[in-house]
Amino acid sequence: MSEPLTEVAVPARASEAEQPAQAQRLRRRSRLETWLFLLPAALFQLVWGWYPLLMAFLISFTDAQPMLPSHFTGLESYLRVWNDPLVGQAFRVTFFYGSMLVALTFIFPLLIAIFLMELPPRLMRWMMILWFLPISVIANSILWRYLYNEQYGLLEYIATEILHLPHQPFLNDPHQVLFWLVFPAVVVAGPGVAGLAYMAALQGIPRSYFEAAEIEGAGFWRKIWTVSLPRLRPVIAVMLVYGIIQGLQDYTWPQILTGGQPEGASRTVMLYLFSYIQNQRYADATALSIYLFLVIFAIVVLFRTFFKEDPDA
């Protein structure tokens, strides 16, 4: 860390004896400053990052009662959670919801980013502002709750009055609810942060690659397939992992739209975990969260082994 300081130009007039002392003083000051830079963030990361992580594992092995001192109970809460039939259902729901979300929406930011890059600068600016216009998730979920209303919602109107279908249950049908939860994200898909990352990566592709492809006679889609996508691969990999993790942990959207109904058909692991906390079953909630953590961890590891990030690989 002191490397840069050795290059500090010391005035030539300084005597030979003074020189090392001054350098040392400078170095000490710089080391102190480095610690001051790191300290606040390190404290927060330690207290609100690593410490809770460690305690999560400890708490899951106790009974964590709210009113009485906790006792070490070993794997009891893990077994209780494992044998809870609703946990199995929650994991099934979560997998189904998460994979459907990723499968149906992952492609849109990518396509939008690739297409946006083709526009002339001025048009691209305006399009970007409109495309990236954010909406509050809370606001959006309340809006969709209105649109999905069984009696007077817009979707019911479209289904019965325009398409002449029979009355549709939408969110009230246990077999369809997960699809209808994902549906809004498909219809009003936006590029979001993933789109920004793709656009950044697209800008980093040397123009010569596309020119070379063009000389070889590659057309529009061919260039996307053989130049853009392979170059974007590292970003796609990161975004895919994030997408899966986000999908498996979604809480706000199902909570506001369905609250886990009907019959728990949309009760994701996060919703179930929340109901554990509300019932003050803290140890069980922690055990459940660690199960979820292990599942996510396994997915990330699998992903890393099968998906090489290096675009030149």
Place this chain on the structure above:
Amino acid sequence: MSMLFPKVGRKQPLLRLGWWLMVILLSLGVLTHLVPFYIMIVTSITPAQDTLSTTPVLWPLHPTLAAWKLVIQWAENSGAGALLAGSAGEPFWVYFWNSFFMTSVTLLISLPVTSMAAYATSKLLRGRRARWAFLFFIGTLMIPLAVLLIPMLFLTLNFPFALPGASVPNLPGTDQPFPTLSLYDTPWAIIVPGIFNAYNYLIFKGYFDTIPDSVLQAARVDGGSEFNIFRRIVFPMSIPVYSVVAWIQFYAVWDSFLWPQLVIQSNDKAPTALAIYTVMNNFINSGVMDRATALSQSAAMRSALAAGLSWNGLMVLALLQTFPIFVMFILCREYLLRGVRIQGLK
């Protein structure tokens, strides 16, 4: 900068058609992307009765600002107040202020703290120390929030201990329990855990790594302290990345829902996101949203409808929740659209 369409032969009819097709596709996409905003705005200026009609109102035939007025002064209002008092008796600006306070304080503390740590790991530490510091800071990146939820809840209850209240150890040698600090049910329960975020750290670090060392060397030769170098030279260079992180964090804290739901109990401390959710549930439970009940008996309903409040009121709330996110986006857009382009998230 066009890459996919060839530079020569752009005027060919087929290529031109393709280009226009793409532009039309993008424009149509943007339109559907904007539909939610449109429906929210239209519904918010529709009379309460009409929001319950089986023919959805897609064009405001009888525009009225009744819902806006009611929401903004709902505490004093009697008709809708009866319905809302049980859930959200405070005037709306109380929730708005709560959200605003916790979001802005988080940003004000978090941005300098996170960026300074990222700067130090990027430019002041070398070799093994830098690697360890980096791992220490991003090690929690992939940990799902779910795992930290319960220890963090205990931490906000009994501050230095991430344990349930009854398990807090006694002071050594006495029967007195260790003194603890409770952040529970205060805005600090939301602010403090949000200050350091590994993801934001990574964005900052990625940006600082691209600043050439020679820039800093020159300043060091001139005898600037590291802090002055950071403040006078690095910070002005890094405005784009600051606005990107500020935007991401503003969005995250303003729209956070799960964590406030856990740690905020009193009604007057709730952020807007929570208040809206409570109001919505109250509306639905009181039968205001059910067409049959609404039009026949529910007393709450009749008074609410008489006051002009139904889904239109909820849409007003939804728009008010979205509005600050909008403003922040417009403020940061220049850097957001450019800054992310420079650096990316990888």
